[in-house]
Amino acid sequence: MTAYAPFTAETLRARLADVPAVADRLGTDTAAWAVREVGDGNLNLVFVVESPQGALVVKQALPYVRLVGDSWPLPLARSFFEYNALIRHAARDPGRVPEVYHHDPDQALIVMRCLSPHVILRKSVIAGVEHPNLARDMGLFLARTLFRGSNLSLPAGQAKADLALFAGNVALADITENLVFSDPYFDAPMNRHTPGLEPWVARLRADRDLKVAAQAMKHAFVSKAETLVHGDLHSGSIMVTAEDTQVIDPEFALYGPFGFDIGMLLANFLLGYFAQGGHEAAPGARDGFRRWLLDVTRQTWEVFAAEFARLWRTERRGILYQSSLFEDQGDVLAAEQALQGVMAGIWADAMGFCGVEMHRRILGLAHVEDLESIADPARRMVAERRALALGRHLAVNRATITLDGLIATAERIEAEDLA
Amino acid sequence: MTAYAPFTAETLRARLADVPAVADRLGTDTAAWAVREVGDGNLNLVFVVESPQGALVVKQALPYVRLVGDSWPLPLARSFFEYNALIRHAARDPGRVPEVYHHDPDQALIVMRCLSPHVILRKSVIAGVEHPNLARDMGLFLARTLFRGSNLSLPAGQAKADLALFAGNVALADITENLVFSDPYFDAPMNRHTPGLEPWVARLRADRDLKVAAQAMKHAFVSKAETLVHGDLHSGSIMVTAEDTQVIDPEFALYGPFGFDIGMLLANFLLGYFAQGGHEAAPGARDGFRRWLLDVTRQTWEVFAAEFARLWRTERRGILYQSSLFEDQGDVLAAEQALQGVMAGIWADAMGFCGVEMHRRILGLAHVEDLESIADPARRMVAERRALALGRHLAVNRATITLDGLIATAERIEAEDLA
Numbered sequence: 001m002t003a004y005a006p007f008t009a010e011t012l013r014a015r016l017a018d019v020p021a022v023a024d025r026l027g028t029d030t031a032a033w034a035v036r037e038v039g040d041g042n043l044n045l046v047f048v049v050e051s052p053q054g055a056l057v058v059k060q061a062l063p064y065v066r067l068v069g070d071s072w073p074l075p076l077a078r079s080f081f082e083y084n085a086l087i088r089h090a091a092r093d094p095g096r097v098p099e100v101y102h103h104d105p106d107q108a109l110i111v112m113r114c115l116s117p118h119v120i121l122r123k124s125v126i127a128g129v130e131h132p133n134l135a136r137d138m139g140l141f142l143a144r145t146l147f148r149g150s151n152l153s154l155p156a157g158q159a160k161a162d163l164a165l166f167a168g169n170v171a172l173a174d175i176t177e178n179l180v181f182s183d184p185y186f187d188a189p190m191n192r193h194t195p196g197l198e199p200w201v202a203r204l205r206a207d208r209d210l211k212v213a214a215q216a217m218k219h220a221f222v223s224k225a226e227t228l229v230h231g232d233l234h235s236g237s238i239m240v241t242a243e244d245t246q247v248i249d250p251e252f253a254l255y256g257p258f259g260f261d262i263g264m265l266l267a268n269f270l271l272g273y274f275a276q277g278g279h280e281a282a283p284g285a286r287d288g289f290r291r292w293l294l295d296v297t298r299q300t301w302e303v304f305a306a307e308f309a310r311l312w313r314t315e316r317r318g319i320l321y322q323s324s325l326f327e328d329q330g331d332v333l334a335a336e337q338a339l340q341g342v343m344a345g346i347w348a349d350a351m352g353f354c355g356v357e358m359h360r361r362i363l364g365l366a367h368v369e370d371l372e373s374i375a376d377p378a379r380r381m382v383a384e385r386r387a388l389a390l391g392r393h394l395a396v397n398r399a400t401i402t403l404d405g406l407i408a409t410a411e412r413i414e415a416e417d418l419a
Numbered sequence: 420m421t422a423y424a425p426f427t428a429e430t431l432r433a434r435l436a437d438v439p440a441v442a443d444r445l446g447t448d449t450a451a452w453a454v455r456e457v458g459d460g461n462l463n464l465v466f467v468v469e470s471p472q473g474a475l476v477v478k479q480a481l482p483y484v485r486l487v488g489d490s491w492p493l494p495l496a497r498s499f500f501e502y503n504a505l506i507r508h509a510a511r512d513p514g515r516v517p518e519v520y521h522h523d524p525d526q527a528l529i530v531m532r533c534l535s536p537h538v539i540l541r542k543s544v545i546a547g548v549e550h551p552n553l554a555r556d557m558g559l560f561l562a563r564t565l566f567r568g569s570n571l572s573l574p575a576g577q578a579k580a581d582l583a584l585f586a587g588n589v590a591l592a593d594i595t596e597n598l599v600f601s602d603p604y605f606d607a608p609m610n611r612h613t614p615g616l617e618p619w620v621a622r623l624r625a626d627r628d629l630k631v632a633a634q635a636m637k638h639a640f641v642s643k644a645e646t647l648v649h650g651d652l653h654s655g656s657i658m659v660t661a662e663d664t665q666v667i668d669p670e671f672a673l674y675g676p677f678g679f680d681i682g683m684l685l686a687n688f689l690l691g692y693f694a695q696g697g698h699e700a701a702p703g704a705r706d707g708f709r710r711w712l713l714d715v716t717r718q719t720w721e722v723f724a725a726e727f728a729r730l731w732r733t734e735r736r737g738i739l740y741q742s743s744l745f746e747d748q749g750d751v752l753a754a755e756q757a758l759q760g761v762m763a764g765i766w767a768d769a770m771g772f773c774g775v776e777m778h779r780r781i782l783g784l785a786h787v788e789d790l791e792s793i794a795d796p797a798r799r800m801v802a803e804r805r806a807l808a809l810g811r812h813l814a815v816n817r818a819t820i821t822l823d824g825l826i827a828t829a830e831r832i833e834a835e836d837l838a
Binding site for chain 2: 324
């Protein structure tokens with residue numbers, strides 16, 4: 001056991017020198033290693049360590065929120081939860097998360113594959129760059145990790161042990177509980193929003209149905225321990241190349257609703273959609289990319305639903321909806337009926353979470369670069385107004401809206417500037 | 420720490436001799452103590468220890484299911500969960516559970532108040548004896564324990580710690596998961612039912628909507644970690660006098676849905692209702708008591724709902740539906756709207772659990788004395804058919820049935836022998 005201290009490039013070099021998994025990849029000539037800190041997230045230190053032989057990434061948790069500073073302490077144990085989520089994701093959807101080479105919980109350290117030449121998906125969305133495999137990869141990732149982490153798949157004792165383990169991730173759950181579900185809907189101290197947006201902010205904060213819907217989604221987030229969720233699955237937690245997709249940063253992992261990761265991810269696609277007007281060279285120049293983002297939104301759900309159904313039919317070996325009651329009795333349609341009920345619930349939850357995520361990224365503490373990087377406040381405000389309007393529509397109408405309805409409503413809000 | 424062994428009257432006397440809390444109540448002249456084993460439940464040893472000075476009860480878990488024998492091992496740790504539930508119940512609804520004097524987790528031992536002259540409620544229901552405070556006491560108990568064990572009330576970290584703690588109660592959860600939600604709906608090895616009931620059993624096991632509903636309720640039981648539930652709240656877990664009501668035996672405690680205990684309890688009232696025809700001296704002789712049981716069913720829910728609403732308005736200090744978003748903004752109706760949404764969900768869940776519990780007590784392993792003690796198999800079968808019919812109706816129609824509808828349907832099934 002080694003005491004915790006935040007690493008510098010030099011102390012990290014010394015720390016890694018005797019880790020066999022590191023030497024395997026970088027060689028033992030530590031003087032030839034180049035170490036640089038590249039973290040641009042909200043919470044952690046991130047180092048890239050390169051040698052003539054190879055490269056790897058070292059992520060170290062800081063005992064506070066990097067975005068805010070040491071006035072906001074945050075437990076180092078999140079590194080332990082991230083590690084535990086990473087190895088489960090790797091087992092449940094092989095190849096979709098970076099391989100872990102080494103983990104030291106005491107130093108809050110994870111040594112893992114260096115993703116190169118990957119870029120953060122959010123940068124691509126802002127730049128208008130398409131990734132043809134994105135929807136397929138993410139739909140499969142969602143279905144496989146969510147199905148295989150649930151009582152549809154795991155032995156009951158293992159699911160309960162994992163539920164208990166991740167219930168320890170209290171501090172990061174608390175961030176989501178407050179920053180996502182509550183702060184955006186009242187005048188919380190850490191909120192901020194684009195100047196000029198006040199009338200729309202006031203309107204949302206006076207919107208009874210919306211606030212009740214947001215709190216119902218918080219109730220679901222806190223109480224519906226259906227599966228291991230990534231917990232922070234936005235376009236900044238996905239790295240891409242032309243062909244590959246990698247999901248990173250599951251330190252917010254916990255047992256939550258099937259629909260949570262799905263809703264968060266679709267929200268970030270839709271935020272990217274409304275942000276395009278702030279990034280295109282001329283009005284309409286990004287229309288093709290807008291269509292692609294809506295296609296990705298649609299296809300991510302469709303791939304998820306198809307893969308979840310495939311797993312339901314072929315891997316349903318947990319304690320829920322046992323085949324002994326359905327297929328083994330010759331009643332295949334009972335299993336399909338149950339699946340459709342479960343899928344309807346997941347969709348409704350996803351729409352609720354999607355709406356709330358769209359709001360908090362505009363009204364709360366943690367904004368998205370898609371919108372923040374729009375230099376002209378007037379154009380930014382237009383994008384934000386529209387995103388707020390769709391978020392409200394989804395959160396309140398989550399039980400009735402369809403996938404077609406979601407896409408059509410996004411398009412109409414954009415085309416007709418609806419609010 | 421002391422090694423585990425099942426106590427006899429003599430070894431128990433020696434064990435308790437040096438426990439101060441016992442001496443306080445029984446004195447120190449252990450030779451004057453009378454010790455007798457009185458356990459008649461499915462799982463444990465229960466001793467009454469009396470002295471000229473006082474009395475107490477000692478409950479000790481056995482390492483197997485008493486009802487079945489040592490072929491079915493069951494962890495002693497259930498005593499630890501029972502103790503932890505008892506002290507929480509005592510804090511959340513003072514005076515409604517027996518006071519714990521001593522707990523030894525290694526010996527799976529709980530020393531507690533001797534309830535006297537209390538009798539098991541189920542015996543009263545079979546005998547046709549009314550208890551005027553029953554509905555009030557149980558409605559309040561349900562509201563207070565369920566509200567105060569949830570994220571509506573507890574600090575988030577405490578709720579998560581308790582969730583993780585009770586997630587360890589795997590073996591007892593497994594019993595509920597299998598015996599309540601799955602076994603009754605297929606030809607499971609431990610099932611048994613009254614001979615002659617076969618056509619109705621076959622009909623239920625071929626009933627697609629019912630089986631999907633039962634599995635949806637299992638999904639809710641396993642995934643909806645809303646609050647600390649008693650977990651086994653039937654009329655054998657309640658002891659009564661003319662005035663008093665005591666809730667015992669929470670060894671199945673875990674984090675589950677608000678509606679679970681409510682549904683289980685109402686199911687046992689309704690099983691008692693349909694069983695009356697097997698116990699009355701002449702047809703109609705128990706009509707008054709039948710009405711009382713339906714009144715208790717109605718009033719238990721009404722008292723629960725009123726007290727839950729009172730706590731919602733006065734004690735809602737948890738992370739869900741925070742007043743900062745509602746009342747503090749002057750929008751009291753938003754909080755009422757949210758309450759009504761939560762109550763509708765609790766009611767629907769309760770009806771689903773109620774229906775499933777009615778079935779498993781007739782089709783599964785653990786039956787109820789209300790029905791078992793009907794000597795004439797033909798009369799028993801009539802009662803069971805009717806209970807099965809109501810159970811099916813509730814499970815499938817849980818999202819739409821009202822309290823009035825529940826009572827009216829029970830009455831019509833009884834009056835018109837509906838199936």
